[in-house]
Amino acid sequence: MKKIFVLDTNVLLQDPNAIYAFEDNEVVIPAIVLEEIDNKKRNADELGRNARQISRMMDGLRCQGRLYEGIDLPSGGSLKVELNHRSFAKLQETFAEGTNDNRILAVALNYHMEEQEKPNPRPVVMVSKDTLVRIKADVLGLTAQDYLTDRIVNMPDMYMGYLTILAHPSVIDEFYTYRYLNVSSLHLAYPLNPHEFVILKDEMGTSKSALLKVNADGKKLEPLFLSNDPIWGIGARNAQQRMALELLLNDEIPIVTLTGKAGTGKTLLTLAAGLMKVEDERKYKKLLIARPVVPMGKDIGYLPGEKEEKLRPWMQPIYDNLEYLFDTKKAGDIEKILAGLGSIQVEALTYIRGRSIPGQFIIIDEAQNLSKHEIKTIVSRVGEGSKIVLLGDPEQIDHPYLDASSNGLTYVVERFKAQNISGHITLERGERSHLAQLAADLL
Structure with missing residues (x-):
């Protein structure tokens, strides 16, 4: 039996092509969803890009007919922008506040009640990536599900x-x-x-x-072709770390992905390998280290100073590891060392778009906070003779529209696993400290 799928805004912002993912069923987009998308389209980030893409797609579909009457989709289903089921009266008994989420739920509820009066009612399904929206739908007696196609x-x-x-x-x-x-x-x-x-x-x-x-x-x-000798004072403490170093130091593998909980040594091992390849072996011209500027918790807002000063709070985890590797004693020593070397560059990912990066050892930290589109943009920057290493913990995501199964790092791991130019290791054992390991396991 065909179904009616009512889409939440976050589904379209996560995957603009979601309207084509429901086969021969009817897809309904509440009018309030278009307003929320309109509010996002000026953003200079991934959400803004997706908002603009869905806007263009809807404008192209508009040429096929009136969206509020419904148009046919290539999959055999139909798409409709809903205007006639937005009455909030039936929902007010349970959720009185007229929020956008509640108005989207009102559309699904009104459809459901209308279908129940028919001899052969079609199931109405609320599709949202927002857990509380799905819970509210369940309270109202509606079927609700997460959008799983992007997983x-x-x-x-x-x-x-x-x-x-x-x-x-x-x-x-x-x-x-x-x-x-x-x-x-x-x-x-x-x-x-x-x-x-x-x-x-x-x-x-x-x-x-x-x-x-x-x-x-x-x-x-x-x-394994490597011995277990330390590099830059760092040696493998377990089998998985030894596997990681094997991949990091192999020049025939230009793309490496490392995942694991906090404290498993992903960043430290990769920096040590990068320093060996750049400073000792001179295999690469430069060590480029970058990470996305995604805050954990409330954003601290605009920061004063030049670009380097603005980036320092975001890049501090990188500097912490570099200070350990260079065994610095005083505050400010690491800046002097990096300035003297000239071959180590610490950047925010904001400044990588549009570049071509040949002959460099590239480290992308916290890659789990990147979307599939962003990770494609970054990996496609890699020039001839470069090696890129993507690090992250898929279980620690601060991006509001990504999860462990749909982020860019997981995407690269799964898509590249059968390629002979890539390697991947999941680090499982924490080596930072006994306390850090317990925290990663228990909290």
């Missing part, structure tokens, strides 16, 4: 970058004898991705084990 993967199924496989001890012995294994010798029911790591453990329960990496064509398992 890249369910978090439990997210690519980890490594596998633990139980194997017969003879297989492990074969690896140590010949220094490689064919993937086919593991008799797996699924393929392994290029540069994926494998921890082989003895199925008999002994301590025998091996750490291997899938080669670029995905057919062989090879030993």
